[in-house]
Amino acid sequence: MNTLTKRVDMKESIMNYTLDELKNIVKPSFRAKQIYGWTYHKYVESFSDMANLPKTLIEELDDKFILNPLKIVKKELSNDGTIKYLLQLQDEKTIEAVWLKMKEEQLNSNGEVSQEAKYTICVSTQVGCKVGCSFCLTAKGGFTRDLTPSEIVAQVLTLKKDNKHKHNRKINIVYMGMGEPLDNLDNLSKAIKIFTEKDGLAIGAKRQTVSTSGLSNKIDQLGSMDLGVHIAISLHAVDDDLRTELIPMNKAHNINSIIEAVKRFPIDTRKRVMFEYLVIKGKNDDLNSAKKLIKLLTGIKAKVNLIYFNPYPGTDYERPLKEDMTRFSDFLIKHGLLCTIRDSKGIDISAACGQLKEKNKEEIAS
Numbered sequence: 001m002n003t004l005t006k007r008v009d010m011k012e013s014i015m016n017y018t019l020d021e022l023k024n025i026v027k028p029s030f031r032a033k034q035i036y037g038w039t040y041h042k043y044v045e046s047f048s049d050m051a052n053l054p055k056t057l058i059e060e061l062d063d064k065f066i067l068n069p070l071k072i073v074k075k076e077l078s079n080d081g082t083i084k085y086l087l088q089l090q091d092e093k094t095i096e097a098v099w100l101k102m103k104e105e106q107l108n109s110n111g112e113v114s115q116e117a118k119y120t121i122c123v124s125t126q127v128g129c130k131v132g133c134s135f136c137l138t139a140k141g142g143f144t145r146d147l148t149p150s151e152i153v154a155q156v157l158t159l160k161k162d163n164k165h166k167h168n169r170k171i172n173i174v175y176m177g178m179g180e181p182l183d184n185l186d187n188l189s190k191a192i193k194i195f196t197e198k199d200g201l202a203i204g205a206k207r208q209t210v211s212t213s214g215l216s217n218k219i220d221q222l223g224s225m226d227l228g229v230h231i232a233i234s235l236h237a238v239d240d241d242l243r244t245e246l247i248p249m250n251k252a253h254n255i256n257s258i259i260e261a262v263k264r265f266p267i268d269t270r271k272r273v274m275f276e277y278l279v280i281k282g283k284n285d286d287l288n289s290a291k292k293l294i295k296l297l298t299g300i301k302a303k304v305n306l307i308y309f310n311p312y313p314g315t316d317y318e319r320p321l322k323e324d325m326t327r328f329s330d331f332l333i334k335h336g337l338l339c340t341i342r343d344s345k346g347i348d349i350s351a352a353c354g355q356l357k358e359k360n361k362e363e364i365a366s
C-alpha cells in the first residue's frame with residue numbers, strides 16, 4: 001500500500017460524532033440532520049449517495065471523512081439463527097460482533113406475522129482485552145487497542161444493514177463482545193450517546209447493557225454519567241481467592257468494592273442489576289457457593305444469569321454438568337433470587353460468550 005492510499009484510508013469516520021457535534025462541523029447546520037438520516041436510516045455507502053446534499057459539501061465530506069470504518073470479512077451462520085461477523089478495521093485489525101436471534105417471529109392463524117422476531121447485537125469495545133481472565137479466549141491474544149466511538153457504532157449499523165433490519169425496528173445491544181467496556185469508557189459513553197440520537201439509530205439507553213468484569217471505580221464513573229444504561233457484572237466467584245484466579249484484577253477491585261459500587265449505581269426502579277456467574281465444573285458449581293452468592297446479593301435488586309463455561313482447545317477448565325447447573329439454579333430460586341441459565345447461542349460457530357478473538361490472516365482465509 002503506498003503512503004497516499006494509507007493516508008486516505010485512515011480518514012476519520014463521520015460516525016464519531018453526535019448530532020450536535022456534527023452541526024458544528026457542517027454548515028449550514030441543518031445538513032447534519034440530513035447526513036444523519038442518510039447514514040443511520042438509509043444506510044448509504046458513500047457521501048455521493050446522499051442525494052440532497054450539494055456537490056461542494058459532498059466533496060468536502062469526502063475530503064475529510066469516511067462513512068463506515070468497518071468491512072465485513074467473514075460471516076458464520078449458526079443453525080439457531082446466530083450470525084458471527086468478523087469485521088476489519090481501517091488499520092486491518094479485526095474484531096467480532098454477533099447477531100443474536102432472541103425470539104422467533106410469531107404468526108397468527110392466517111399465517112400473517114403477528115410479532116416480529118427480536119434481535120440483540122453483541123458488540124466489541126476493544127481489540128483484545130487487558131483484563132486477562134484465565135477462562136476467556138479473548139484474553140489469550142492480549143490487548144491491541146481501544147475501539148473508537150465510530151467503530152463501536154458501526155458494528156450495529158453494519159449488522160442491521162446486512163440483515164435488512166430497518167432503522168426503526170427495535171434492537172438490543174449488549175457490550176459483551178471482545179474487550180472490557182469500562183476500560184474504554186470515554187469512547188463507550190460517546191457511542192452510547194450516538195446510538196440514542198433520535199435522528200439516528202434511536203436505540204434507547206434502556207436497550208443497552210454494559211457488561212463489566214468489575215472495575216469498581218469505573219462503575220461509579222459510568223453511574224455518574226447518568227446515561228440510563230443497564231449494567232451486568234461478571235461476578236463468577238463468591239470468594240476473592242477464586243475470583244482473583246479467574247480475573248486477576250480482582251486484587252485491585254475485590255468483590256466487596258464491586259458490590260458497594262453496584263449499590264451506588266443509579267438503577268431504573270423497575271429494573272435489576274444482572275450478575276453473570278460463569279459456572280466452571282468443580283470450581284464454583286457447589287451449593288456452598290450458591291449459599292454465599294445469596295448472602296452477597298442480599299439488599300440488591302439483582303438477577304443472576306448462570307453461564308455454562310464454554311471450553312476451547314488448550315483450556316483446563318471444564319463445562320459444568322447440566323444437573324449441577326440446575327441444582328445451583330433451583331437453590332437460588334428457592335431462596336428468592338431471580339435466576340436464569342443462559343441459553344448459549346451460536347455454540348456451533350464459536351460465537352458464544354468468551355469465544356470471540358482477533359483473527360490472523362490464515363484464520364480469516366479458513
Ligand code: SAH
Binds near residue numbers: 177211309
Ligand atoms: N469484558 C466484559 C464483557 C465481555 S465478556 C466482561 O467480562 O463482562 C462477556 C461475558 O462472557 C462475560 O460475562 C464473560 O465472563 C463471559 N465469558 C468469557 N469467557 C467465557 C467462556 N469461555 N465461556 C463462557 N462465558 C465466557
Ligand code: SF4
Binds near residue numbers: 132133
Ligand atoms: Fe476481558 Fe471480559 Fe474476557 Fe475478562 S472476560 S478477558 S474482561 S473480555
